[in-house]
Amino acid sequence: MPGKLIPPENGDRFAAAIIWLRNVLGVPPKLLLTLENEGGIKLAGDRLRLHLFPPKQSQYEPHAHELTVLYEDDFCLVVHKPVGVKVHPDGADRRPTLANMVAALYSERNEAVAPAHIHRLDEFTSGPVLYAKNEYAHLKLDEAMSRKEIGRRYVAFVQGIVDPTLTIIDQPIGKDRHHNQRRRVSPTGKPAVTRVEVAEQYSSASLVRLKLETGRTHQIRVHMSYAGHPLLGDDIYGGSTALISHQALHGESLSFRHPLTGEMIHVTDPWPTAMNILRGQLLASKT
Template sequence: MSYKGSAVKRGEWLELMPGKVGQTDQDPYTAAIGWLEGTLQVPSKLLFRLKQNDEIKVAGDRIRVRLFPKRDYGFEPHWDELNVLYEDDYCLVVHKPVGLKVHPAGDGQGLTLANLVAAHYAGQGEQAAVRHIHRLDEFTSGPVLYAKNEYAQLILDESMRAKGIDRTYAAIVEGILDPSIHRIDAPIGRDRHHAKRQRVSPGGKPAVTRVIRAESFGSFSLVRLELETGRTHQIRVHMSYIGHPLVGDTLYGGSNTFTSYQALHGESLTFPHPLTGEQLVIQDPWPKQFVDLYHKLSGNPRL
């Protein structure tokens, strides 16, 4: 999908000027519906509801669609520092720091990234539901992508299912990684003997991690990895499985001598913009904790 024409948000409505659409013998409304479904790829269930609620208006070469209705945040706003990496009317990407969950656990207690995002929306006068597209472990830092309306959520969810969203991670692992290792293909399932752990298991779900670059120093390696799948704890499980647990990751065999949590950071996030299809590459620099650990283990004063 690639729409490069005029698209302006006006309150709750998106105003589009795609020019002439449809066949000459089609009435304008029918032609507009076909264009929204074909070119803009509005998902069928959303398109049906928009039609049912009279939320598509056509006037000449102008199409107006109510894509930005007001919605409850879904989480109590909490005002605190939030590092915004990218934002427009459709998407928000923010840095998740170490020790902060993306959303509440079952008990619903404690501050989460969702609360900070709700406050961010409130501070801008936006009334949008907090919708995360993917998650990170509590003690993994990096970028988290949010959709700011249902249209963007449906498009980005489909991109996620189709493996159209790429995430690159930096990890500091124990041992010197064999440079011939470029891909780890090992299914992952629950560990029946430990409620919080996952494990490589023949009966698990397919899981593939790409190793794209490595630097070794002493008895440690800096590894950059990409996920082809998104299983729980995938990088942590796979690196432990090949004998190189993450530094600090005691759950999967790593030592906590130098840090008390896994040395894992999401460096970049690449995804197609839900409206234009443009490939967006969002970088998230290493946080201070990760930089300090790298310096301590490598002895390298500069990155």
């Protein structure tokens, strides 16, 4: 409801609406052009009607599975990704992915919605994953992601006693030509910055909280290994699997500005059981 719009010189109310949508609401140019061409903008007195929610079917086959929804409205969806689940199919195996589970969520509701993920998590990293439920949200959230305006905070158990003076790791990351699955710190890699905060120290391990300023593949795992503190359970990067069989890494929270209202949304994701058990074991070994 933009209220009364004053037509520009040599323009009409529709032209005024286009200006308002572009300059005030911030509708991405690509979507604005689509809405214009497809008749998706309607004037009704002092109101605008926008066709932002066309029915859309997911490209992924629905696979019913217990799914924890952490946040949802007409524009955004945030769900918990469990350990051992990929964000989307990659052709390597036929196990259901988070994309299949999200598709099933809307199939069961009989809603023609096909959310698109905005970021990814490693297969064996748990935590919140943000989805856009329509093209407007998708374009706005993609823009926010490219501007590093989507905050992601993680918690990890790592080997050794981390020095509290280790607060930032600023090292470029590239592919490891000797190992297809690995990444490594490399002068020719892409810039990567991880902020580190020591939360707890045990007899031979530490709990750290981490904030990503970039989103390179395996960034936390590579940076912490480079710093001499590989994640517990992360055998690819030198971590011990004695107490946990996968990397002890969990996305604790996700923050982003709502694509329509601009309100800051903060979503937290409770620790999975394996992380709580691991912490209990480390605390017990300290006493």
